[in-house]
Amino acid sequence: MHEYQPSVIEPKWQQQWTQRGTFRMGRPSTKGKKYVLEMLPYPSGSMHMGHVRNYLLGDVYARYFRMLGYDVVHPMGWDAFGLPAENAAIKDGVHPATRTAQNIASFKAEIQTLGYSYDWDLEVNTSSPEYYRWNQWFFLKMLERGLVYRRFSKVNWCGESVKGSVPCNTVIANEQVKDGVCERCDSKVIDKNMPEWAFRITKYSQSLLDALDGLKEWPDRITSAQRNWIGRSEGVEADFAVEGSTEKIRVFTTRVDTIHGCTYVVVAPDHASVAKLTTPAQKAEVDAFVKKMAARSKTERTEEGVEKEGVFTGGFAINPFTRAKVPVWIANFVLSDYGTGAVMSVPAHDERDHEFAVKYSLPIVTVVHPDAKGPFTGEGAFTEDGVLVGSGEWTGKTSAEARTSMAAFLEKAGIGTPKVTWRQKDWGFSRQRYWGTPIPIVYCEKCDPERHGIPVPYAQLPVTLPEIKVEEVLTGKGEPPLAKVASWVNTTCPRCGGPARREAETMDTFVDSCWYFARYLSPHFETAPFDAEVAKKMLPVDIYVGGPEHATMHLLYFRFWTRVMKELGLCTVEEPVTRLITQGIVNGADGFKMSKRRGNGVAPSEIVKKFGADTARGYVVFAGPPERDFDWNDKAVEGIWKFLNRVWTLASDAHDQARGVTHEGPHTGKALEIRKIAHKCLKRTTEAIERLSFNTAIAGIMEAVNALYDPKQGLRELSTVEERAAMNEAVRLLSFILVPFVPHFANELAQAYGATSPLEEQSWPAYDPALVVDDVIPYAVQVMGKLRAEIMAPLAATEAEVRALAEANDNVKAAIAGKTVKKFVFVPKRLVNFVVG
RNA sequence: GCACGAGUGGCGAAACUGGCAGACGCAGCAGACUUAAAAUCUGCAGGCUCUUCAAUGGGCCGUCCGGGUUCGAUUCCCGGCUCGUGCACCA
Structure with a gap:
C-alpha cells in the first residue's frame, strides 16, 4: 500500500461519488426515506468551522442511513438574498447578484473539498427568479386567505449606528430585535411609524404552542424558547x-x-x-x-x-x-x-x-x-x-x-x-432594501385611493428585480432603493390599465427559508412551489441540523409556513421537522468566539490543506457532543491525524498477507481475538451513531485499533490463514465503521483491500452476536456498597456460583469475616454486593 | 423575576434503564529506537495515604454544596450555589 496522502485521495473519491451519482435521491428502497437537512447557509466568501460542524452532523447520518438502505435526501443550497451583499455593494459598487454568484461559486467549491454526501442536483438558490417567484405566489395566496395584511404601525427601524455598527436601514421583525439592538448588526433599533406588510402568524399561536408538546425530538431549550416567545x-x-x-x-x-x-x-x-x-x-x-x-x-x-x-x-x-x-x-x-x-x-x-x-x-x-x-x-x-x-x-x-x-x-x-x-405579534416582513423578493403589489390612485395595494395577477409572476446602476440605486440612504428605479416602479394597474406604482419594498429573507426544504424535493418544478406528490412521500424532514440562535426566528416562521402549506394542499404534514439537532459553537483556541478582530480564527481550508478533509472531519466530531460548544485545539487535531495514520499503518502492514484472505469455519486463538475486537467495535459504533454520540463512536474505534496494536497480544503477527482472514475482515469492518466520519480515508482503505465500489453504495455490516460476548466476564464485588475486589466468572455462572467465587476472594473474606451476610445482591454480568450486619 | 439547560482530573470528555467514576483523546512524565532531534512504539498517570528497598498490594476521600431515598446515587427526590441561554415593568 502507498502512503496515506489526503491531498491525492480526497479529490479522487469526491470525483467518484459525483460520477457514480452515489448520493442521488430517489433510489429504490424497501426501508423508506430519510430526509437529512442542514440549515442552508448565506453564501459568504468562505466557510467557517461552524459550517463544517453543522454539515458534518447531517452528513454522518446521511451516509449511515444510506448504508442502512434508506432512500436518503441530503440537499444543499443558498440563502442568497440578504444584506451583506447589498451593504458591500454600497461600499464598492459591485452588484449584489454578481457578488452573490461569486460567493456561491467559492463557497460551494470549499464545501465540496470536505466530501459531504450532497445531492447537488437538488441545489436551490433563493435569489433566483425561479425560486422567489414562489415567495410571491405564497404572498398572493396568503393575501387571499387574510394571512397577509398591510398595517400602519410602530415598527422596529434598524437605523442608528452604535460603536461603528453598520445599520440595516430597514424595518426588522420583533424576533430580530435583541435587547433593543438589531441581532444582525448590533445597531440601535428605533420606533418609526410607517405602513408595513405583515403575516398573520398570531392566527397560529395556539397551534404553534400546542404542537410543541408533540416535538419530542426537539431540544428542550428550543421548544421552551418558543413557548416563552409565544407567551x-x-x-x-x-x-x-x-x-x-x-x-x-x-x-x-x-x-x-x-x-x-x-x-x-x-x-x-x-x-x-x-x-x-x-x-x-x-x-x-x-x-x-x-x-x-x-x-x-x-x-x-x-x-x-x-x-x-x-x-x-x-x-x-x-x-x-x-x-x-x-x-x-x-x-x-x-x-x-x-x-x-x-x-x-x-x-x-x-x-x-x-x-x-x-x-x-x-x-x-x-x-x-x-x-x-x-x-x-x-x-x-x-x-x-x-x-x-x-x-x-x-x-x-x-x-x-x-x-x-x-x-x-x-x-x-x-x-x-x-x-x-x-406576547407574540404578527410578523412584519416589509424591508426597505433591494436584494430581496419584490412584494407583488401595485398601487393605483384610481382603483385603490386608500392604498391597500392591488395584487399582481399570478400570470404576471415573477415580478423580477430590475437591472440597476449600483451607485445610483444602492446608496444606503433615503427611500427604498427600488423606488428610485423609475422604469421599474412605474407600471400599469392590473385592474384599470392606468398608471400605477409598484410596491418598492422587498420581503424579509426569512420568507425564503420558510419553505426551501420542500423546494429541494423538486427544485425546478414549474407549476407550483414544489411537487406535492414528491413532498407527500419525502416530508417531513427527519433530521434537521442547525444553530440554536434561530429558536424564535426561522424555526418558528417555518413551522407557521408549513401549516399554511398544508392548508393550501401542498403538503400533508403540519410540522416540518421531526428531529432537530442544534449544534454548539466552535470557539477559538482562546475560548472566545472566532473573529478577525481577535485573530483566533481557524479556516477550514487551512486544515484541509494541512491535514486533509478527513482529519478536519474526524476532529470536529471527536471534540465533543454535538450540542456543546468547544474550543479549537490544534494539538487535538494532530491527534486525529496521528490516529488515521495509525489505522493506515495497521492496514498497510497487514496488507500483503491479509488482503482478500478468507477462512471458513471456526476461528480460534488470536484469530478469534481479532474478530471479537472488530465485531465489538462495530456494535459499539453503530449504537453510538444511533444515539448521536459521535465522539464516543470515534473513541470506540480508537480502542479497537489500540487493541489490535497491543504488543502483549501480538495480534499483528499473522502466522496462520485464520489470522490473516480475521485481519482482512477487521480492516474491512473498520473501513465501514469509519466511512461516515472519514469517508475518503475509509474508501481508500476498503479499495486497497479489494472493494470495487464506494462503501456508501454497500450495506452497513451486521455484527456477529456470538463474537461480542466473552465466555468469562468480570464481576465487581462490593461489601456494603464498597468495592472490595474484582473477580472473573463464567458468562453462564449462576448467582450461587458467582457468590462462591466472590467469597473465595481474600479481600472479600477479610471484609466479611466475623459478620453475617444479611443480604446478597446479584446484578447479572455486572456486580455483586454483600450486605453484612 | 419566570422558563430551560449545564456544572465530573491540568484540559476536551465518558459512564446506555440506579450497578466497578474518569473510557477515548490533548497536555504531562518515563522508557525504547536514534549520533541527536522529529516521527514512531511502549509504559505511567484523580487526590491523599499505608505496607514494601522496589515492583506490587491495600486504605481513605472524590462527580458544584447540604440533606434524603437505596444494598448501592454522576444518575432519582428536596433545598441551595455558580455559569449559560431564552423571555421580561407582558398586567
Missing part, C-alpha cells in the same frame, strides 16, 4: 366605566380575583382614550408627559432599570365590582400593544403596581390573604394565590375559585369576557 396568558378583559361619560376603559388582567383591591387604573401614553380622560386642569401635564414618552423608543421606555413614571389624567373610572371611583393614570411602563393597553392596578398584590402606588401615594387595599390564618406580613406585595377577603360575595373563596366565578359574573353582566392574550 400565552390566560385572563379576563373587564370594562371600567368612565365617570361622567359613556366611555369605557377595557383592561386585561390575569388576576381578576384581586379586582376588589384595584385602587387605580393605568393606561399607556398612546392609549386611544387619553385625550378624552384628561381633564382641563391636567391637560398641560398630560400633554407634556405624552410628548416625552412619544420621543422614546419602546426599549428606552421599558427596559430594566428605567424608573416608573406617570401622571394623573384627572379622570376617574368605576370599578365594576366595588363601584368605587378610582383615578386613571398614564404611565411609561404600560404597553399599548399588549392586552388592551390598560391595566387595573392592585398595589397590594402586584409588585409593579405596589412600587407605583408607593411613589405616587395611591391607596393600597389588601384583598387576598395567603390562607385563612391571616394577612401577608412580608415586604411589598403578596402576589401569590390565596384566600379572598373584603371581596363581597367572593370573600372566603380561593383565588382560583374566584377567578372562574368572577369571569362568569362579568360575562353575564356584559361587561367582560375571559380572554387569552399573546
